[in-house]
Amino acid sequence: xxxxxxxxxxxxxxxxxxxxxxxxxxxxxxxxxxxxxxxxxxxxxxxxxxxxxxxxxxxxxxxxxxxxxxxxxxxxxxxxxxxxxxxxxxxxxxxxxxxxxxxxxxxxxxxxxxxxxxxxxxxxxxxxxxxxxxxxxxxxxxxxxxxxxxxxxxxxxxxxxxxxxxxxxxxxxxxxxxxxxxxxxxxxxxxxxxxxxxxxxxxxxxxxxxxxxxxxxxxxxxxxxxxxxxxxxxxxxxxxxxxxxxxxxxxxxxxxxxxxxxxxxxxxxxxxxxxxxxxxxxxxxxxxxxxxxxxxxxxxxxxxxxxxxxxxxxxxxxxxxxxxxxxxxxxxxxxxxxxxxxxxxxxxxxxxxxxxxxxxxxxxxxxxxxxxxxxxxxxxxxxxxxxxxxxxxxxxxxxxxxxxxxxxxxxxxxxxxxxxxxxxxxxxxxxxxxxxxxxxxxxxxxxxxxxxxxxxxxxxxxxxxxxxxx
Amino acid sequence: xxxxxxxxxxxxxxxxxxxxxxxxxxxxxxxxxxxxxxxxxxxxxxxxxxxxxxxxxxxxxxxxxxxxxxxxxxxxxxxxxxxxxxxxxxxxxxxxxxxxxxxxxxxxxxxxxxxxxxxxxxxxxxxxxxxxxxxxxxxxxxxxxxxxxxxxxxxxxxxxxxxxxxxxxxxxxxxxxxxxxxxxxxxxxxxxxxxxxxxxxxxxxxxxxxxxxxxxxxxxxxxxxxxxxxxxxxxxxxxxxxxxxxxxxxxxxxxxxxxxxxxxxxxxxxxxxxxxxxxxxxxxxxxxxxxxxxxxxxxxxxxxxxxxxxxxxxxxxxxxxxxxxxxxxxxxxxxxxxxxxxxxxxxxxxxxxxxxxxxxxxxxxxxxxxxxxxxxxxxxxxxxxxxxxxxxxxxxxxxxxxxxxxxxxxxxxxxxxxxxxxxxxxxxxxxxxxxxxxxxxxxxxxxxxxxxxxxxxxxxxxxxxxxxxx
Numbered sequence: 001x002x003x004x005x006x007x008x009x010x011x012x013x014x015x016x017x018x019x020x021x022x023x024x025x026x027x028x029x030x031x032x033x034x035x036x037x038x039x040x041x042x043x044x045x046x047x048x049x050x051x052x053x054x055x056x057x058x059x060x061x062x063x064x065x066x067x068x069x070x071x072x073x074x075x076x077x078x079x080x081x082x083x084x085x086x087x088x089x090x091x092x093x094x095x096x097x098x099x100x101x102x103x104x105x106x107x108x109x110x111x112x113x114x115x116x117x118x119x120x121x122x123x124x125x126x127x128x129x130x131x132x133x134x135x136x137x138x139x140x141x142x143x144x145x146x147x148x149x150x151x152x153x154x155x156x157x158x159x160x161x162x163x164x165x166x167x168x169x170x171x172x173x174x175x176x177x178x179x180x181x182x183x184x185x186x187x188x189x190x191x192x193x194x195x196x197x198x199x200x201x202x203x204x205x206x207x208x209x210x211x212x213x214x215x216x217x218x219x220x221x222x223x224x225x226x227x228x229x230x231x232x233x234x235x236x237x238x239x240x241x242x243x244x245x246x247x248x249x250x251x252x253x254x255x256x257x258x259x260x261x262x263x264x265x266x267x268x269x270x271x272x273x274x275x276x277x278x279x280x281x282x283x284x285x286x287x288x289x290x291x292x293x294x295x296x297x298x299x300x301x302x303x304x305x306x307x308x309x310x311x312x313x314x315x316x317x318x319x320x321x322x323x324x325x326x327x328x329x330x331x332x333x334x335x336x337x338x339x340x341x342x343x344x345x346x347x348x349x350x351x352x353x354x355x356x357x358x359x360x361x362x363x364x365x366x367x368x369x370x371x372x373x374x375x376x377x378x379x380x381x382x383x384x385x386x387x388x389x390x391x392x393x394x395x396x397x398x399x400x401x402x403x404x405x406x407x408x409x410x411x412x413x414x415x416x417x418x419x420x421x422x423x424x425x426x427x428x429x430x431x432x433x434x435x436x437x438x439x440x441x442x443x444x445x446x447x448x449x450x451x452x453x454x455x456x457x458x459x460x461x462x463x464x465x466x467x468x469x470x
Numbered sequence: 471x472x473x474x475x476x477x478x479x480x481x482x483x484x485x486x487x488x489x490x491x492x493x494x495x496x497x498x499x500x501x502x503x504x505x506x507x508x509x510x511x512x513x514x515x516x517x518x519x520x521x522x523x524x525x526x527x528x529x530x531x532x533x534x535x536x537x538x539x540x541x542x543x544x545x546x547x548x549x550x551x552x553x554x555x556x557x558x559x560x561x562x563x564x565x566x567x568x569x570x571x572x573x574x575x576x577x578x579x580x581x582x583x584x585x586x587x588x589x590x591x592x593x594x595x596x597x598x599x600x601x602x603x604x605x606x607x608x609x610x611x612x613x614x615x616x617x618x619x620x621x622x623x624x625x626x627x628x629x630x631x632x633x634x635x636x637x638x639x640x641x642x643x644x645x646x647x648x649x650x651x652x653x654x655x656x657x658x659x660x661x662x663x664x665x666x667x668x669x670x671x672x673x674x675x676x677x678x679x680x681x682x683x684x685x686x687x688x689x690x691x692x693x694x695x696x697x698x699x700x701x702x703x704x705x706x707x708x709x710x711x712x713x714x715x716x717x718x719x720x721x722x723x724x725x726x727x728x729x730x731x732x733x734x735x736x737x738x739x740x741x742x743x744x745x746x747x748x749x750x751x752x753x754x755x756x757x758x759x760x761x762x763x764x765x766x767x768x769x770x771x772x773x774x775x776x777x778x779x780x781x782x783x784x785x786x787x788x789x790x791x792x793x794x795x796x797x798x799x800x801x802x803x804x805x806x807x808x809x810x811x812x813x814x815x816x817x818x819x820x821x822x823x824x825x826x827x828x829x830x831x832x833x834x835x836x837x838x839x840x841x842x843x844x845x846x847x848x849x850x851x852x853x854x855x856x857x858x859x860x861x862x863x864x865x866x867x868x869x870x871x872x873x874x875x876x877x878x879x880x881x882x883x884x885x886x887x888x889x890x891x892x893x894x895x896x897x898x899x900x901x902x903x904x905x906x907x908x909x910x911x912x913x914x915x916x917x918x919x920x921x922x923x924x925x926x927x928x929x930x931x932x933x934x935x936x937x938x939x940x
Contacts, residue, residue, distance in 0.1 A: 104712060106712060127715060184822060184889055185625075188896055189892050190897060190936075200661055243573060284755075286761075351652070351656045383654075385656045418653050424658055439660060443663070450923055465661075
């Protein structure tokens with residue numbers, strides 16, 4: 001029993017080129033993009049192209065007692081795709097076929113390795129879309145979206161991945177192939193196994209086919225930017241937009257630290273003295289202009305220092321560019337602050353009640369100041385989903401320790417206001433202890449019971465998500 | 471060990487009046503509104519008012535090995551609430567408090583016994599609503615909605631119950647109290663236990679508190695009726711509305727049998743020679759009139775014999791009245807066809823791909839004719855969700871057998887076109903065998919494994935939903 005014998009067995013059972021043991025390649029498949037998470041060196045990387053090959057891989061791995069770690073594009077931010085030493089990485093990137101697009105029934109059937117951008121391109125001629133739009137959408141896979149229940153900027157109006165998954169094909173820990181869900185818009189036949197697997201981060205089974213429900217592509221959006229001198233005013237604007245029943249298709253917040261970082265990275269004339277900027281889009285077709293006027297009025301009433309509406313799609317795209325630069329700009333700020341390639345960013349992800357937005361922004365600023373650590377926040381404000389980006393000097397253990405302390409204190413703050421430890425990035429390794437705290441002992445035991453029911457030998461992505469016993 | 475000793479223990483542990491053994495009351499709590507389903511006489515009906523009392527009841531029932539059958543308003547249509555002989559009925563109707571309405575975070579926290587209509591009334595002043603609108607909404611409970619993942623007419627635009635459940639409190643089979651989910655709009659912390667319990671029909675735990683995400687109340691709707699001489703033309707209209715990316719808030723179909731039954735029950739001037747009537751509403755605010763004009767045009771292009779748009783809300787309500795009368799009218803037709811109180815209606819519920827609508831309507835008509843049985847169909851056409859209502863003479867075993875055969879043949883038809891055995895009513899007892907067929911052996915085993923993980927002694931609503939082993 002061991003990985004080398006397993007590799008022989010896999011090489012014999014799978015097509016040429018599917019089992020890879022090159023050390024460089026194994027090293028490049030150790031981890032996703034999460035900070036603070038350990039990762040080991042996998043024994044091999046298996047790249048199947050069919051469900052049958054996935055089943056063979058899992059069956060053989062089970063026989064040899066070698067853990068299986070599923071991976072997509074490794075753009076995850078919680079360490080859910082990190083390998084353990086000697087594990088088998090099951091990379092699904094070669095299962096990248098769009099199997100079906102059915103415009104009249106508004107559905108698509110895809111393999112897990114299909115890249116978000118490729119699906120968007122294939123759906124565009126049909127005037128359809130799969131709304132979830134994680135920041136990584138140009139490279140991340142639909143399988144990754146499903147495994148993490150990914151979100152993005154669209155969620156304030158269109159919801160997260162699980163709203164769009166009608167059914168799945170899943171290879172279980174024993175190698176059996178399960179089909180869940182349906183191809184119909186509605187259906188309640190049995191337990192909602194589809195949504196049990198969505199967001200389970202590869203711990204319950206390996207997803208090999210996904211049936212997606214689609215939405216009509218919206219009409220062109222109208223967009224505005226509102227600048228606020230206080231976080232309280234920005235929070236009041238978000239609350240007012242919610243209370244008024246507006247349905248923005250995007251409601252993003254950029255904090256002062258991020259505004260300064262963006263302006264330093266690529267000068268755009270942003271008001272770097274502002275406490276926060278809100279970016280709001282509406283895509284309500286014929287009534288969009290009227291709806292945007294209401295948004296403008298509500299932002300002004302909430303105390304915006306300045307409101308600027310884009311007059312056409314080109315200008316709207318320019319406004320979005322600032323938001324899209326946010327992550328690169330904070331990486332740039334980290335690199336400048338800690339030269340020699342040591343500047344790093346810990347990307348965090350919490351969700352809080354919308355009404356707690358200003359309180360949490362102020363709390364994060366206080367935590368950052370007390371720990372002498374730079375923290376910029378971008379937020380899917382309409383969903384109360386914040387991404388505090390914590391800048392550390394990876395060469396300085398004290399800086400990393402302070403970053404970790406900031407991370408923990410932000411997590412405590414989120415839970416203390418009735419929030420959750422992850423809004424859209426998932427648990428993986430990064431949040432496993434925090435999930436245990438959030439769930440409590442009964443919730444932890446139910447997670448363990450379900451994991452045990454489906455994967456009794458703890459073969460699939462062990463050590464992720466599920467709180468450890470006790 | 472037995473129910474009488476259990477009843478003594480419960481009576482001692484629960485407040486006066488919570489444990490009821492009156493024979494008439496027990497008889498009145500034997501079953502829900504499903505046809506074709508067996509039901510036994512429960513040993514007692516327990517009516518708790520707190521989560522703690524539910525936990526006490528379940529713990530004691532477990533100690534005495536007596537099954538627990540949760541019930542709400544017993545308006546279910548699949549026998550999911552039917553008691554077994556000697557079982558303990560756990561009626562949640564006295565847990566009817568709306569615990570919280572938070573307009574700024576658009577959520578409500580309710581006990582399971584809150585009636586849909588009572589919640590709608592409480593939310594109205596806040597201009598908020600919980601969209602699911604099952605036909606029974608004036609009497610059915612939110613707990614029942616959650617247990618069955620109920621739908622209704624709104625689903626074509628607003629989705630089913632599970633889209634609106636943020637979190638749950640659940641008493642597990644061992645008497646432990648589990649909290650799932652969150653109070654934030656977004657969150658992916660751990661397995662989606664919330665949606666595992668939604669639609670599980672009381673087989674995995676007893677839901678004692680529900681946190682609901684709410685929607686802004688829509689602007690007033692505009693409505694039209696389109697009459698078609700062929701089901702093919704009606705189906706083509708539904709396909710055209712979907713393909714054009716319209717977002718009706720209601721897209722209902724009434725078939726010829728139902729049109730005749732409605733007109734016989736309450737003359738409204740309906741075209742009883744038509745093959746089908748479509749009822750379409752839009753609630754898109756400022757663009758509603760323009761959107762309804764597009765709907766009208768698409769119906770005409772698909773071959774509508776007549777299209778009539780309501781000019782105001784009062785007239786729109788009048789158009790909806792016909793649809794609302796559908797079920798009562800077929801009951802009336804059954805009573806007229808089989809005098810002496812023997813006329814009965816078996817309410818069925820299938821969902822098929824939208825594009826199969828006309829094919830399935832024609833198939834049902836053929837099945838009905840071949841079995842000399844009256845079957846009227848109303849459909850949430852925009853979701854491909856059909857309710858064939860099968861009229862039988864309950865005093866005539868041959869008529870009931872033919873009704874059962876019609877039911878089975880409709881189910882086979884639905885599955886053969888890629889549909890599902892239940893679109894919104896659930897599995898209960900009525901569809902348990904059909905669920906087994908739809909899931910296949912692997913899906914059946916996964917259901918059994920999850921049931922066993924959460925309820926190892928098969929205490930909670932035994933014999934429902936989960937396919938039997940083998």
